[in-house]
Amino acid sequence: MPRRGLTGERLVGLFLFGLLLLSPPLIGAFDTASLVRGIPVLYLYLFVAWALLIGLMALIVERPDPDEETAEDGSGADTDHPPTGDREPERC
């Protein structure tokens, strides 16, 4: 069974988002010599965008993927359905 859950698709989406953020023309919008709280706008934008991408990556891969790891303990944020009784006994 190929391990292609939501994680993969989310990462591709994030990659496209990253391309958008970090290449022209969008970076051109911040290409001015002015300062925001003493920091040049372009520098601030690039580092914030970069940090945002890393944060989203971490969020995507560290969160259990419902499609991919169904065997994992389902204590994720989205537990709409009540826990079923026939869950597999956990082995250690």
Add this chain to the structure above:
Amino acid sequence: MLSGYTIVTVSLLYLSILFAVAYYGDRRADQRRSIIASPYIFALSIAVYCTAWTFYGSVGRAAASGVSFLPIYLGPTLTFILGWFLIRKIIRISKVNRITSIADFVASRYGKSSFLGGLVTVIAVVGIMPYISLQLKAISTSFAVLQQYPDIVMPAKLGSTPVLQDTALYVALIMAAFAILFGTRHIDASERHEGMVAAIAFESVVKLIAFLAVGLFVTYGIYGGFGEVFSRAAATTALERLFTLQAAGGYSSWISLTLVSMAAIVVLPRQFQVLVVENVDERHIKKAIWLFPLYLLLINLFVLPIAFGGLLHFPSNTVDADTFVLTVPMAQHFQAVALFAFIGGLSAATGMIIVETIALATMVSNDLVMPVLLRVGRLHLSERKDMTGLLLAIRRGAIVFVILLGYVYVRLIGESYALVSIGLMSFVAAAQFAPAILGGILWKGATRSGALAGLSAGFLAWIYTLLLPSFARSGWISESFVQDGPWGLASFSPYALLGLSGLDPIAHALFWTMVLNVGLYVAVSLMTTQTMIERSQAVQFVDIFKQTSEGARIWRGSATIGDLRRLMNRFIGEALTDQSFRRFEREKARRLDDAHAADAGIVHYAERQLAGAIGAASARIMIASVLREEMHDIDEVMQILDEASQLVVYSRQLEEKSQQLEAATGELRAANERLKELDKMKDDFVSTISHEFRTPLTSIRSFSEIVHDNPDISVEQRNRFLGTIVLETERLTRLVNDILDLAKMEAGETDWHLAEIEPKEMIANALAATAGLFAKNPRIKLETQVAEGLPRILVDADRITQVIVNLISNAVKFCDKNNGVITLAARADAGALVFGVRDNGIGIAKEDHKKIFERFRQAGDTLIDKPQGTGLGLPISAHILKRFGGTIWVESEPGKGATFSFRLPPATASAKLRLKAEARAEIA
């Protein structure tokens, strides 16, 4: 105090810690208690990406052109977002195929081509060499700068330092020793170096902390935080300029740097080594894809403040911006920070040198030297007993060769260029591997020829647009080569090829190399075809996640498992061979007996183990040699398969033939049956005819004898007898006529006079011909029901009239003699003519319905009953109707009369039928 002595002591101390870490890592690995089996260590080891180039060069680049250093780190971040797909796929492929270097990867993907592996190795060595030089240069420069403390003086040209006083040489030698110790400790089938990885991870921590320390010191120690540094820089117009992209070379430069570093993070030999070869568990990728970019972010956080701090501190341009990391703390007399910065730079440089050297040395020995040695028959290498020693010697020689080459390069050429420019040159060279690798794992159709063409063209373009100009800058070739183009041909100028100007040299080179590389790779791949081994490798690489078992290998081998064991002994040593054979036994739960013939599974396993030690292409050669050339390459196997399938085709044809024969036999048997039947029918016919003839003949003869023997018979009586004789003779004549008629018809010799006629006319003719019959039998009534609009028919009118007359006279003969009713009906049915004659006679039993249309058959028993008619009327009628595409049948039950009917197709259909019949006759 910072004296040369202190610096050397601290440096040596640091390096010995490095050796200790590596030693500890190796020992733990031997005890199977790995210390590097963690995603954090994995991510830190990938940070070998940050070299002295990052440590010193980024600040220098930022000081010159603002954010232009950033794409080099943003690109890898973007690639790593896709790492879960791409890098994991490459890791899986490499693990399955025991791939140990990027050259091996490319060679293996394109049909285990040793030529391709050699080409990749050459490109890597030529392209990466400047990069190693860069690290050596950074160490010697930083040492020289630090040594001048408390003065801040730029070092004299390196080339003027005597070789023996050159720190770079000693560092190079120590690095060579490290690489040999921890990179070639043993020849391992997996070719992993845990100690080295541990040391690299340690170095990554050191350089990060060192850089952060300098950054914090400059930003918060000298200035009051980020805001103050930038605000003070903004006051100077020369520095404010650096806040924009314009200073960074504009969009084209930004995009090309992003692209080239996106490729470099995977295809640089050292990155491939730590990412793929040294990877312990592919699940580590998951955490590493965000940890590594985070590392990059952290190490770049203070680049800009340090750059601006340096620029504000040394406004007079006397200090090289590449040394700001050292010189700013030095100027503030913070010796400890400066020394720590130096150690950080040292760790960044040494980490890169170690991994890059080991990676290159593996490639040189596995993909360049070994294939050549193995192919040179005179050396009889493939028959040598113990190869491990030779292999290790080659590997170690390659390490020394690579490092010393880097040192020679830096002595000869390194002075002319800023750090970053050299690094980018290497990046573009490494990027040449990207199309072949990316295409190789995503596109099955890519061929060996395509990869060869693309790589060669990209490499040549790189030499022309980057390497030769760098020679020109060093004064090796005339400066005018860059300015005006070769021999003054401006359109061939290496920085503006074919008039493409307005790009910086890196963007320009990237554009041309990629146009040629990708263009030829795709075009040639589309125009050439793959051999079977290329095809099977392509499928294995692209569909790596779909495969569950090892690729099936077929060969007609005569080698035993013992042969394989001896082969592996020679390359990886006895202990490791035993170990890996035991692992195979454990995994497959089977015993390996040396005397047994080697099957596909163990051969494949052995080849992969060998590939780990000597590369895929060489392993293939060796395995082939031990199988005594009987290991068929896939082409041959396909040929065998072809032959086999040919046989299948033959046997299928045979089967078909025998089926046909059987069918023919069946037909023959049927024909024989039919013949026998016909023979019997002929006998019947003869006996029937004899009988038919005998009856009238008997009566003729007896009446003639009476008349002859009794001359005194009365005239009246004589006349009656003679009348009977005449009647019987007439009957005989009719019989003979009918027989002749039928025989002619059956032989197809009858003349038919075809004409399109109106059925009504024909019926009228027939009625006229039979009027006498009804006159003789006044008790029989005739009714006619002829419908309007009967279809015209194409027939011989006389013959059809004969049929109707036949039917009517039959009806008269068999109907009720005292109260006979004969109904004659004609109608159109579905365009055809249907004609019927019904009588109210004795009827015909069901079993006789068919018989009566045969010759001399009449309902009932002719031998007993008095024969009525010749018995040929109905067969003749049936023949006639058949001739015109019609049919005849009877409906009757005993005692309820009978209806004889026939159906004839309309004239139009008959015409077609006739044409067809004629056409058939012509063909026959």
